[in-house]
Every structure is written in C-alpha cells, then in structure tokens.
Amino acid sequence: MQLDPKQFKTPEQWRAQLTPQEYHVLREAGTERPFTGEYTDTQTKGTYYCKGCGAKLFTSDTKFESHCGWPSFFMPETDSVRYIEDKSLWQTRTEVRCATCDSHLGHVFTGEGYDTPTDRRYCINSICLVLEPETAR
Template structure:
C-alpha cells in the first residue's frame, strides 16, 4: 500500500535513532516497562515519531499494567492501519501508522479491560511523541 510519507531506507536510518528505527521500520518491540510514556498521565496528543501524524489522545489512554502505553481507541479510525501478524508463532493484529507505514505495536480485543471498545492498543513509547495539551 502506498503511504503519504515514503522515504528511502537510508533516509529513515538518518532521521531516526537506532532504537526508533528498529521499532518503527523493522517492527521491533521496546522492552516492557522501559518506555517514557508507559506511566505518564500528561494530557495531550500522541503522534507518530516518524512522520508526526496524530494517532492517539490522552483521553483514550488507560492503565493496563502490561508494560507499554495502552489506548482503547485511535484518535481517528483512519490514523492507523491494522494488519494480520503471524510472526513468533502467534496470530496478532499489528498497528501501523496509516500515513507512513511505521510499526507502532499491536491491538488486542476481548481481554476484559473496562474500556468502551474492549480493545487494548499496546503501543511502543518509542514510536510516539506526546504533545502536551495547552492550558
């Protein structure tokens, strides 16, 4: 699928830190409980660290105690792309930025969290950038 933001791999490597590159462009995962947004309660908008697209808001962030930031819904349904992921002997749903195709994490459903959507978007902190709300 073509994305609005497409760059050669060499450009992604120079624009992203090595850790960002592994997660965003190679579908890696940061270690649990190490990301800067895992426990943050700051109000604001979470954007894709690779392209700046607005993905999630603090209003949909919740504490799942899974080790990564969790959201129950994207800011806009068109902001993310969901793709079946059969790696590591599992069937999961990968979450990518719909604007640049960067890997963000995975979404899970039916886990019993008390959220309006019964979904948990388990997103790598290193894939996001938080812009605090004004005021």
C-alpha cells in the same frame, strides 16, 4: 527510484531521521522492552503523534492503565492506523501501523476484559510516539 507512497522515505533517509532503536521498532517492526518506555506510566494530558511522520494517532483521553509494560489506548484517532495480520512468534496477532507513513506502532488486542468503551487494548511502543501536552488555558 519509485517509492511506495506509504514509505515516502528511503531506508537511508529513515536511518538519518531515527535513532537505531527507533528505526528498529518503527521500520523493522521491533519492540521496546516492557516498562522502559517514556509514556508507559505518564498521565500527562495531550495528543500523541507518530514519531515517523507527525500524524495524530491517539489522545490521552483514550489512554488507560493496563499494567502490560507499554502505553495502552482503547481507540486511535479516526483513520490514523491500519491493521496487518501478524503471524510471527507462536500466535496470530493484529499489528498496528501508522496509516500515513506505515511505521510499526505495536499491536491491538480484543476481549481482554478491560473496562473500556471498545474492549480493545492498543499496546503501543513509546518509542513510536511523541506527546504534545495540552497547554494551560
């Protein structure tokens, strides 16, 4: 069976790697409930990686408090994400996916008035991320 390079695992392989909730969010574009994610309020310094493939996605230097219920970042690592127009629900949004494994991460919003360098809010599901804390030097 020929697999799309962005989806380098079969659904069965993904299900074996991920919990049912992780699979729902990362592979079926689901969403975790607001204010329940592990990284929503964390202020730990470090790097955030994709739970699906381990690709570097965000750093804590770009995380900010938006009080929206999910971790918010103003900028991803260069070329780490890709964007898809999402017309689900009642509006058009921009979905954010891992550029390496095509896992759904969340959405990005612009023009909300946050005091960030990019005026963007990457609203990312905690369940899609793995935080590697900075080591003490």
